[in-house]
Amino acid sequence: MRVSILLWTFGFLLKEAQAWGFKNGIFHNSIWLEQAAGVYHRESRKGRYQLTYKEAKELCKFEGGKLASYKQLEAARQIGFHVCAAGWLFNGRVGYPIVKAGVHCGFGKVGIIDYGYRLNKSERWDSYCYNPNSKECGGVLTDKEKIIQSPGFPEEYQDEQICTWHIRVRLGQKIRLQFLEFDVEDDTSCLADYLEVYDSYDDVSGFAGRYCGDYLPDDIVSTGNVMTLKFLSDASVTAGGFQLKYSAIDASEVPQNHTRYFN
Numbered sequence: 001m002r003v004s005i006l007l008w009t010f011g012f013l014l015k016e017a018q019a020w021g022f023k024n025g026i027f028h029n030s031i032w033l034e035q036a037a038g039v040y041h042r043e044s045r046k047g048r049y050q051l052t053y054k055e056a057k058e059l060c061k062f063e064g065g066k067l068a069s070y071k072q073l074e075a076a077r078q079i080g081f082h083v084c085a086a087g088w089l090f091n092g093r094v095g096y097p098i099v100k101a102g103v104h105c106g107f108g109k110v111g112i113i114d115y116g117y118r119l120n121k122s123e124r125w126d127s128y129c130y131n132p133n134s135k136e137c138g139g140v141l142t143d144k145e146k147i148i149q150s151p152g153f154p155e156e157y158q159d160e161q162i163c164t165w166h167i168r169v170r171l172g173q174k175i176r177l178q179f180l181e182f183d184v185e186d187d188t189s190c191l192a193d194y195l196e197v198y199d200s201y202d203d204v205s206g207f208a209g210r211y212c213g214d215y216l217p218d219d220i221v222s223t224g225n226v227m228t229l230k231f232l233s234d235a236s237v238t239a240g241g242f243q244l245k246y247s248a249i250d251a252s253e254v255p256q257n258h259t260r261y262f263n
């Protein structure tokens with residue numbers, strides 16, 4: 001619970017404050033789920049290299065997983081998982097996976113850049129989590145169209161979920177979200193459970209709306225070819241959940257009415 005409150009607070013404070021993007025050719029942001037073989041990278045919402053071993057462990061656990069082992073990280077690396085940021089692994093090891101050698105990252109080497117088992121668990125790094133069952137809840141989507149739904153839909157969703165979906169379609173296309181069903185715990189400012197939509201490749205910039213309740217939101221069309229959806233539920237009260245469809249549309253396509261645009 002403590003972690004969730006922390007995540008919350010930082011989410012609010014820092015949403016606007018930081019610029020994220022590509023560093024050394026690798027995408028960095030607070031909660032980009034680089035899912036590969038169940039392994040993904042996380043950094044604190046305070047930014048890079050802010051997690052002690054204990055915090056890193058709690059963060060993975062909060063999302064239903066645990067810290068990845070060296071072997072799991074290597075398995076993910078084998079299928080192309082490449083992140084230029086050192087993170088905690090199982091048992092207090094620290095390292096990061098490099099697929100392509102580069103001058104700015106990994107000392108020109110390929111493989112797991114291994115900082116070994118840290119004696120000082122108060123050091124601050126990022127985190128590598130392992131959660132092979134998280135696929136339904138979030139992920140990177142590149143299909144032309146797909147249905148996205150809350151975990152367990154059409155059953156009620158569970159407490160304490162955080163799901164992040166990153167949608168990428170072809171360059172030059174836009175993404176249209178059409179809400180099919182929507183029922184998320186209602187509360188005046190949508191502070192308890194909510195679905196957030198970002199007109200951007202992360203959950204930091206391009207905030208486009210936060211939704212809760214059972215009013216079916218209007219269609220949303222992205223500005224560019226990427227979009228991020230984040231679903232969060234707190235520790236109590238759940239509801240029916242949601243189902244929405246995204247589809248790639250050509251930028252020239254005439255939009256339907258009642259469609260919100262962001263610029």
Ligand SMILES: *[C@@H]1O[C@H](CO)[C@@H](O)[C@H](O)[C@H]1NC(C)=O
Pocket residue numbers: 120121122123124
């Ligand atoms: C452990 O690491 C923390 C954070 O880098 C540092 O402040 C602390 O002095 C270190 N402790 C020891 C015993 O080196």
Ligand SMILES: *[C@@H]1O[C@H](CO)[C@@H](O)[C@H](O)[C@H]1NC(C)=O
Pocket residue numbers: 257
């Ligand atoms: C869309 O809305 C505009 C005015 O806002 C209206 O003139 C037009 O007829 C509408 N188109 C459709 C297909 O309903």
